[in-house]
Amino acid sequence: MTETLTDYKSTVFLPRTAFPMRGELPKREPEILRRWTEMDLWARLRAAAKGRKPFVLHDGPPYANGNLHIGHALNKIHKDVINRAQQMAGKDADYIPGWDCHGLPIEWKVEEKYRAKKLDKDQVPVLEFRKECREYAQHWLDVQAAEFQRLGVAGDWANRYATMDFASEAAIAGEIGKFLLNGALYRGLRPVMWSPVEKTALAEAEVEYHDKKDTAIYVRFPAAAAEGAFAGCAIVIWTTTPWTIPGNRGLAAGHELEYAIVTVDEVAEGSLAVPGERLIVGTELLEAFAKEVGITAHSVGERFKGTALEGQHFQHPLAKADAGFDFTVPVMLGEFVTMEAGTGIVHMAPGHGEDDFALCKANGIKVPETVGDDGTYYPSVPLFAGLHVYKAAGPVCDKLTEMGNLVHRNEFLHSYPHSWRSKAPLIYRATAQWFIRMDGEDRIREQALAALDETKFVPEIGRNRIRSMVETRPDWCISRQRAWGVPIAIFVDKRTHEPLRDEGVVERVVEIFTQEGADAWYARPASDFLGLDRNPDDYEQIFDVVDVWFESGSTHAFVLEARGMSWPADVYLEGSDQHRGWFQSSLLEAVGTRGRAPFKAIVTDGFVLDEQGRKMSKSLGNVTAPQEVNDKYGADILRLWVLNSDISEDLRIGPEILKQQAELYRRLRNSLRWILGSLDGFSEAERVAPENFPDLEKFLLHRLWELNGKLRTAVEGHDWTGVYPAIHHFCTTDLSAFYFDIRKDSLYCDAPSSHTRKSCRSFLDILFRCLTTWLAPALPFTAEEAWMARYGAEASVHLDALEDAPEAWANDALAEGFAQIRALRGDVTGAIEKMRVEKQIGSSLQAQAVLADGARTFGDEAFWAEICITSAAAFGEENKAGIAPGQKCERCWKVLPEVGDNAKHPTLCRRCCEAVEEIA
Structure with missing residues (x-):
């Protein structure tokens, strides 16, 4: 009997495969990567796709600084899935990975070495410093390339692009030249977000917000005229930046907002308000103002619109403290003034705010030079020369109190812009910078908005985000005061102060940069670029470097166009923060030089959070590193996490x-x-x-x-x-x-x-x-x-x-039928499970399915026995299960009455007898 049983076992077709149950991905994936390299899979993919319709997902360049984090992994895996799918769907999906290599973070890291040695980076020869930055970037580029490939990301890694490649630097200089020649590039004095620590302007995308404790003050500006409706009054402003008071040159009121002259009757103990004084404040904010500054009783006199204040002059609040402030400031009307907070009157420091600058400029008010690049007041600033603005709140308040013009001060916590690299607070500071004009003859804003209307967005909500940013953004400040980057390689005529718009000079710059890189701007004499017919002494050579967002925004030119790839790209894909970063800079750069967007579609990812929905940080110990996931689980597990998530929303991992x-x-x-x-x-x-x-x-x-x-x-x-x-x-x-x-x-x-x-x-x-x-x-x-x-x-x-x-x-009808079949099957399997629990049977093959008579619509008894995985089936009044009649077949284990009918195979059912005979 035992021998017969063994023979029957050998006739059963059990599954057999070399594909193991255990993935052991951390071990097998590197072996597969080596195999792909040995077989030169990428070249074979390109050869196979030759002649097909091209598909281009243009790679937004990650920054070559440090190991990859989980956000990098999400981004590149998402791109890789799209590229691989397009390739397998019959397209030629060439993919050129790239890196952003210039800019502050790398410069800052190299500077750290000098700071550790108590050395000043400015004392290091610029070419030597740039060489160290290049080496640092190259190291991390190589590290990240290996890490991306370990994630299974397929691409032309041998021909990757980098913004620091000579050809890239030349192309970037050429793109700057296009804006120079078409007239959109200009130099102007404007307030920009400035880092006193790094001594440079910052792009919006380089700014992050952290809580900061600051001082808010209410300040009197006494009326200048001894006669008139406002004689003897003081206008009151509220500001959260006391350090800007020395730069005040005006006041702003709202056109249709209502103001009033308020007489102070009584004050609380300690209040700096004075009984009997008359103050001008917005009526909507009067009660909140009085409560805040300690005015316990007051009477409201004349009420008037903001237009009544236009042209009135008031004394600078520090006028009596120093002759340098002995001047009056006018009241102007500004659309940006609201009654949301303060007094409804805004103090105007044109060197330290965009609205301030624009309104003062429109009214012919000159921007004073108040704060230097290191954040200290210039030597020419009375009372506060040499003082750092971070430490100015106290001294400014002391002087205002001394002059009798401080009404109130308090400390408060608020979200404030900081440098994403140094983590230091930022200031608005008016400096001479290079800008690309958003409006005017070039109509860059208008064309950009039209291009967005033609772009597909995934998810669609991205359209409104970037559109609202483009609608309201100021002119694009593209200059930075740094050493590591592509210089804005232009000259300015010392006599006219106008930039030299000479196509021949631009072509020479591009030609030399192509051969030697942007270092040539620092190594060669100006005459090599100006040509023999110009005297270098007549021109100022510009050494500001271009904003890194301009560089990455130009990648479409030196990656797609220069390599003969399809332009515009089919897809740009990055995190949702790039609506204000790479998506926007690419859009503006391409529209300004080519009249259309460099992409057909924009796809965005969400951010990666921990399992509790918190931002990842080393201090919280909740960081998930892709390298660790690879080592423990394998890259395919990380990739599965990406694809099992709603990528457009914030993702969680842990x-x-x-x-x-x-x-x-x-x-x-x-x-x-x-x-x-x-x-x-x-x-x-x-x-x-x-x-x-x-x-x-x-x-x-x-x-x-x-x-x-x-x-x-x-x-x-x-x-x-x-x-x-x-x-x-x-x-x-x-x-x-x-x-x-x-x-x-x-x-x-x-x-x-x-x-x-x-x-x-x-x-x-x-x-x-x-x-x-x-x-x-x-x-x-x-x-x-x-x-x-x-x-x-x-x-x-x-x-x-x-x-x-x-x-x-x-086959929708069949699908609908099987939905009903599975529901009926569920009733039967439930009954079988109950029999198993009650130990009436051990296996479903010991059972007989009993189904309501209507189940005949879908199949006969044999069909239902097959579907319910029972040995038999019958039709009755309800869906249930019973004990199957017969004996157990030794080969298939079904319980059937026919077992024993075959004398040659007495322990087998009819089906198994036939199978054994056929196999034999």
Whole structure:
């Protein structure tokens, strides 16, 4: 008996595959990476795609500074999924990864070495300093390139781009030249966000906000005239920047806002308000003002609109403290004035605010030179010369108190702009900078807004974000006072103070930079660029460097155009913060030089937070590093996390979430393994055409058709939200818990000639190609491993196409029918589970399914026994289960009355007897 049993076991077609159950991704992924390098997969992909329609996802350059963080991983994985899918969908998806290499963060890191040695960076020869910056950037570029590739990101790594490449620096200088020659570039005195620590202007994208304790003050400006409606009054302002009071040159009121002359009757103890004085404040803010400064009783006199104040003059509040402030300031009308806080009157320091500057300039008021590049008052500033603005609140308040013009002061905490690199507070400071004009003849703003209207946004909300920023942004300040960057390689005529707009000079700059890089601007004499017909002594050579956002905004020119790639790019993809950064700088640069956007679509990611929704920080110990995930789980787990998330929203990651992703991955891998095992030995000779499949397989084809629709929509629309969760759900619910469970019996025990078994294996062949090619963009390592297990070590799934699902597979009626079948099956399996709990049976094969008579609509007893994984089925009054009659077949374990009928195989059922005979 034992010998017979052993023989029957050998006739069962159990799954067999070399594809292991355990992924061991940290070990296998590097091996697959080496294999891709050895087979030169990228070159083979490019050769295979030659002549196809190009697809270009232009890589926004990450900064070459430090190891990759989880945000980098999210960004590059998302890009890689899109690129791989487009390539497998029949496009030529060339991808050039790149890096941003210039700018403050690297300069700051190199400076740290000098600061540690008590040396001043300004004493180091500029070319030596730039060389150190270049070496620092190159080191981290190489580190990051290796880390990106470890994530499975495919691209032309051998021909990556970097903003510090000589060709890139030359192209950037050429793009500056375009704005110079078309007249959009000009030099002007404007307030810009300034870092006193780094001694440079900062772009908005280089600014971050932190809480800061500051001083808020109410200040009197006494009326200048001895006669008139406001004689004997004082206008009161409120400001949170006391250090700007020495730079005050005016006051602003609202056109239609209402103001009043208020007489102070009584004050609280300690109040700096004076009984009997008459103050001018906005009526809407009067009560809040009185309470804040300690006025306990007051009477309201004449009320008037802001227009009544226009042209009135008031004394500077420090006039009596020093002759340098002995002047009056006018009241002007400003649209920006509101009654939201303070007094409804705004003090104007034109050197320290955009609204201040614009209004004073419109009224012919000169901008005073108040604060130097290091944040200290110039020597010419009375009372406060040499004092740093960070420390000026106290001294300014002391002088205002001494003059009797401080009404109130208090300390408060608020969100304040800081440098993202030094973390130091910033100030607005008027300096001579280079700007690109947003309005005027070039109509850059107008064209940019029109270009945005033609751009696809994923998600759509991104359109409004960037549009509102472009609508309100001031002229683009592109100059920085730094050493490491591409110089604004232009000359200014010393006589006219106008920039030299000479096409020949621009061409020489580009030609020399192409050969020697931007260092040539510092190494060569000015005459090499000006040419023989100009005297260098007549010109000022500009050594400001260009804003790094201008550099990265120019990448479309030296990556796409210069390499003959498709322009504009199909997609720009970055984090949502780039609406004010790279997306916008690229838009403005391209519109200003080419009249249209350099992209057809903008796709944005959210930010990555920890499992509790907190921002990641080393101090909280909640940082998830991609390198650590690779080492513990493998890159495919990280990639699965990306694709299982709603990428357009903020994402969360942490130990528990990664464990969940690893479990989801295990289920996907097990599905692939079971399919591979069940396809062992499959040949074309047993293939059954899909139209001849049983209904169960046809239903699964319909499900593949549905999933294919989701996939194709994602490929076309660049929105992958929900695609891979749907594939995982299909594998778990439709395959593992339903189809595989049902078809195991036929696969393992049917004769090789069985139509059902051949149909199942034919379907599994289709399923394998669908699942593996569909998973390949997201899980490139696992898909490759599975493909090799089926087709051999020389094969690569990435050279294949996304498997398609023809329209003929769609069958809504069948799908609706199987929804009802599964509901009925659920009733039966529930009854079987109850019998198992009550120990009436041990396996569902010991049961008989009993279904309500209406179930005949879907199939006969044999169909329902197959669907419910029971040995038999019958029809009755309700859905339930009973004990199956008969004996257990030793080969398939079904309980059937026919077991024992065959004298040659007395322990087998009829089906197994036939199978054993056929195999023999």
